[in-house]
Amino acid sequence: MPKEAKERNITEVLDRNILALLERRKTEEQELGWHDRMAEAVTRFAGSMAFLYIHLVIYSLWIAINLGWIPRTPKFDRSFVILAMEASVEAIFLSTFILITQNRMMAMADKRADLNLQVNLLAEHEVTKLIQMIRRITQRMGIEELDQHELDELSKDVPPEQVLESIEEQERRFFPDRS
Numbered sequence: 608m609p610k611e612a613k614e615r616n617i618t619e620v621l622d623r624n625i626l627a628l629l630e631r632r633k634t635e636e637q638e639l640g641w642h643d644r645m646a647e648a649v650t651r652f653a654g655s656m657a658f659l660y661i662h663l664v665i666y667s668l669w670i671a672i673n674l675g676w677i678p679r680t681p682k683f684d685r686s687f688v689i690l691a692m693e694a695s696v697e698a699i700f701l702s703t704f705i706l707i708t709q710n711r712m713m714a715m716a717d718k719r720a721d722l723n724l725q726v727n728l729l730a731e732h733e734v735t736k737l738i739q740m741i742r743r744i745t746q747r748m749g750i751e752e753l754d755q756h757e758l759d760e761l762s763k764d765v766p767p768e769q770v771l772e773s774i775e776e777q778e779r780r781f782f783p784d785r786s
Contacts, residue, residue: 650704666690
C-alpha cells in the first residue's frame with residue numbers, strides 16, 4: 608500500500624479509484640476548447656466577491672457622478688439610459704456564459720450518473736449472485752434460513768428495465784395530473 612494512502616487510513620483500492628477519478632477529470636479539463644475555458648473563467652469571476660465589489664464601485668460612481676454628487680465632474684448619463692443599456696447587455700452576456708457552463712456541468716453530471724447507475728447495477732447483480740451462493744451453501748450444510756420469503760425476493764435477478772417501468776407506473780398512479 609502506498610505510504611500516502613496508509614497515512615490517510617484508506618485502502619489501496621480506494622486510493623487508486625480516487626486517483627483514477629482525478630486523472631479522468633484532469634484529462635476532461637485539458638480536452639476543453641478555448642470557448643469552454645473562457646465561459647468557465649467568466650462564470651467563475653462573475654460568481655466572485657471581487658466581481659460584486661467592482662460593480663458596486665463602478666455603479667456607485669456612475670450614479671454619484673450623474674446625480675451631481677461629485678463636484679467638477681461632468682454628467683455623461685443624465686437619464687441613466689446608458690447605464691440601463693450597459694447593465695442589460697452585460698446581463699445578456701453573463702447569462703449566456705453561465706448557461707454554457709451549466710450545460711457542460713450537466714453533461715458531466717449525466718456521465719457520472721450513468722457511471723453510478725452501471726456500478727450500482729453491477730453491485731446489485733453481484734449481491735444477488737452472492738445471496739444465491741450462500742443459500743446453496745446453507746442448504747448443503749443444513750442451516751435453517753431465517754426469512755425464507757425475504758431471501759426468495761433478494762435472490763431474484765431483476766432486470767433494471769422492469770424497475771424503471773415499475774417506477775414510471777407507480778408515478779403515474781401517484782401523480783395522475785403529471786401524465
